Amino acid sequence: MEKTKLKIATLPAIDSAAIYVAIDQKLFEQEGLDVTPQVVQAAPEAIPMLVNGEIDAMFGNYVSMFQAHDKGAIKIHVLAEGSRAAPDSLSIMALPNSPIKTPKDLAGKTINVNVLHNFQELALTQVLKANNIDPATIKYVPVTFQNIMASWKSGQIDAAYLGEPQVTAATSSMGARKILDPASGPAAEFPISGYISTQDWYEKNP
Structure with missing residues (x-):
């Protein structure tokens, strides 16, 4: 008996858009599937949920997922590609009054990452x-998607590492560069x- 009700962890980022488009256009429905997205703030947050069977599959960055696999926390099976780095899909941005004007000015600065x-x-x-530019001079701090703007405005980070739709929002509402x-x-x-x-889930639900 095929499993038809699927719960999938997604991220609040443009990379997850395809799953919502597929739901909206009833593409899953046409295949006899009932898919419910569950938003998490970072991929590592969804890994225990996957292990415990709270979700059936998850969307996340390969590095976090492969690290969990290598540590033995989970045995993963890649179901489908999600996204690739495309020009202008990500951006390191500075506020209008920031002394950061060129890439070289990023040396020694603090930048956010999701994980x-x-x-x-x-x-x-x-x-x-x-x-x-020496990458070792950059200080990274973990900031969840919904807290980036507040951290940036308060000066906790010098430059913001953004993806869409945040790049467009920061450009239009804050004059970010x-x-x-x-x-x-x-x-x-x-x-x-x-x-x-998980590999186990995949074998049980081909």
Whole structure:
């Protein structure tokens, strides 16, 4: 008997848009599936939910999911690709009055990431190196999606690492300026995220 009711963890980011489009256009329904998205703030938050069977699958960045797999926390099965780094899909941005004007000004600055040591750092490290900036000078702090703007305005971070729709919102409402594209150069087309289940769940629900 095929499992038809699926609960899938998603992130409040543009990368998760496809699942909502599929629900809206009744694509899952046409396949006899009833899919419910459950929003989490970061991929690692959904991994215990997956292990405990609270959700059937999750969307998240590959780095966090592969790390959990390597640590033995979960045996994963990649179900589908989610997103790849595309030009202008991500942006390192500065506020209008910030002294940060060029990529070189990022040296020694504090930047937010959704989760430490994930795709965001990996991509930016490569792009910084390509711009002759020492990645070791950057200080990363974990900030959830909904807290980025508040952390930025209060000066807890010097520059913001944003994806859509936040890039457009920050540009129009705050006059923010783009300093660097972390999805360019050596990080272009880099696989960012995907949909996974546990290997056990996949074998039981082919």
